[in-house]
Amino acid sequence: MDFDATFDAMYPPLVRYCHRLTGDRDAAEDAAQEALVRLFARSVEGPAPAVRVWLFKTATHLIRDRYRVEENRRRLLQANPVTPGAPEGPERSLERSMERERARRALERLTDRDREMLLMRYEGFSYREIADVIDVAATSVGTLLARAERRFFEALGGSGEMA
Amino acid sequence: MSAHLDEGRLLALRDRDTDGEEARRHLASCAACTEALDTLRARGSAVEAALSSLDEQWDVEAARSRVRGRVAAASAAAARGRTVVGRRPRAALWSLSRAAGLLLVTAAAASALPGSPLRAWLGARFGGDERAATVPPPAVEGAPAAALAPEATGIRLSVPSGPLRVVLHDVAAGSEVRVRLVPGTEASVYAPAGSRFTSAAGRVEARVTPGEVRIELPTGVDPVSLEVGGRIYLRSTEAGLEVPGPVVTRTEDEILFRIPG
Numbered sequence: 001m002d003f004d005a006t007f008d009a010m011y012p013p014l015v016r017y018c019h020r021l022t023g024d025r026d027a028a029e030d031a032a033q034e035a036l037v038r039l040f041a042r043s044v045e046g047p048a049p050a051v052r053v054w055l056f057k058t059a060t061h062l063i064r065d066r067y068r069v070e071e072n073r074r075r076l077l078q079a080n081p082v083t084p085g086a087p088e089g090p091e092r093s094l095e096r097s098m099e100r101e102r103a104r105r106a107l108e109r110l111t112d113r114d115r116e117m118l119l120m121r122y123e124g125f126s127y128r129e130i131a132d133v134i135d136v137a138a139t140s141v142g143t144l145l146a147r148a149e150r151r152f153f154e155a156l157g158g159s160g161e162m163a
Numbered sequence: 164m165s166a167h168l169d170e171g172r173l174l175a176l177r178d179r180d181t182d183g184e185e186a187r188r189h190l191a192s193c194a195a196c197t198e199a200l201d202t203l204r205a206r207g208s209a210v211e212a213a214l215s216s217l218d219e220q221w222d223v224e225a226a227r228s229r230v231r232g233r234v235a236a237a238s239a240a241a242a243r244g245r246t247v248v249g250r251r252p253r254a255a256l257w258s259l260s261r262a263a264g265l266l267l268v269t270a271a272a273a274s275a276l277p278g279s280p281l282r283a284w285l286g287a288r289f290g291g292d293e294r295a296a297t298v299p300p301p302a303v304e305g306a307p308a309a310a311l312a313p314e315a316t317g318i319r320l321s322v323p324s325g326p327l328r329v330v331l332h333d334v335a336a337g338s339e340v341r342v343r344l345v346p347g348t349e350a351s352v353y354a355p356a357g358s359r360f361t362s363a364a365g366r367v368e369a370r371v372t373p374g375e376v377r378i379e380l381p382t383g384v385d386p387v388s389l390e391v392g393g394r395i396y397l398r399s400t401e402a403g404l405e406v407p408g409p410v411v412t413r414t415e416d417e418i419l420f421r422i423p424g
Contacts, residue, residue, distance in 0.1 A: 003231065003234075007227050007230065008223075011221075011223060011226060012221065012223065015221050015226070016218055016221075019217065019218070019219065020214060023217075025219065026423070030421070032226070033226055033229055033230050033233075034411070036230045037230055037233045037234055040230070041233075041234050041237040041238065062412065065412040065413055066410055066411065066413065096216065099213070099216040100216045100217055102213070103213040103214060103217050119214070121178070122210065122211060122214050126180055127175065127178075127180045142171035142172060142174050142175040142180070142181075143169070143170070143171035144171075145171070145174060146170040146171045146173075146174040147170075149174070149207070149210055150170070152210060152213075156209065156213055158209060
């Protein structure tokens with residue numbers, strides 16, 4: 001397995017997923033890097049989609065272990081990390097900060113499983129791949145995901161009613 | 164199909180994660196389900212935008228360098244006949260600890276004998292509580308000679324009653340501190356060779372050289388605490404175990420910390 005090619009393809013989405021999941025930069029980097037170290041050190045081989053599932057599953061389990069204590073997880077989710085980047089006006093900065101806070105609080109209101117499913121879906125995983133990571137039946141993913149997304153959307157302040 | 168599509172099936176259609184031809188045919192002739200699908204699409208866009216607001220920039224090159232270094236270190240260790248990737252297999256780790264414990268107990272017993280040269284040696288090297296003993300690197304049970312003795316030393320302390328404080332100094336950034344909760348009233352600390360230990364009633368202090376530190380904390384002693392570099396990593400409270408340190412992984416009886424940079 002080519003180290004650089006695999007790293008370039010896998011690390012950015014993996015650390016983004018871990019960060020969305022935890023709300024904590026250090027925890028996200030730790031989990032994503034630990035998963036990649038295990039991948040390379042254990043010489044895990046396979047087609048790219050299978051490797052991706054393996055990495056996300058490993059990182060998800062690392063994060064579950066780390067945040068098994070609920071209070072610890074809550075404390076980290078409530079962290080409000082600083083976003084580096086180009087300077088922006090105070091109004092836009094405030095707006096972005098509020099958007100971020102609202103999204104984080106909405107995620108916090110989901111169960112661990114709902115949060116993991118939702119974030120994996122928005123990383124482009126198929127329902128079957130999500131089922132593999134979350135350990136649910138593939139046929140249940142659509143219903144569970146719909147519920148998770150609806151709850152997240154409602155927590156954001158949107159109406160959950162279908163037309 | 165006459166019944167309307169439920170939300171899960173509509174979502175699968177939106178996400179193109181179904182080959183349900185029947186559902187598509189229903190959709191083509193059902194205004195209500197088409198409207199519901201449009202609502203789901205709008206909801207998906209809102210969710211995507213909300214999640215994107217959480218994203219940050221990452222130093223990918225620094226991460227690449229760290230991962231490459233850790234993989235290289237793991238490969239080098241594997242070539243020396245040791246397994247250090249991520250976490251060592253629990254059985255190997257704790258058989259190592261048990262072997263070390265046996266040696267420690269043996270050393271402690273020998274040190275208790277009047278006139279024992281070991282007693283004099285321990286007294287000269289480690290002041291304080293006679294219930295504590297230290298030993299050279301522990302052997303791995305059943306391992307060939309070449310795999311013996313990772314460069315480690317340790318101290319064991321019998322603590323009939325609380326409190327117990329374990330205090331670590333000079334722990335290098337990036338080092339791992341592995342805490343195992345064990346039954347009984349004996350505490351132990353294992354650290355790389357060159358580490359220095361002192362003990363007093365209810366207290367163990369270690370100035371450790373770079374590398375992994377392993378601690379056994381007895382569940383039969385209360386209260387207990389672990390302090391690293393002046394910061395509380397773990398302490399028992401009336402509500403249970405409080406773990407404010409930088410946890411990497413945690414199970415019922417084991418907590419792994421990694422010292423932040």
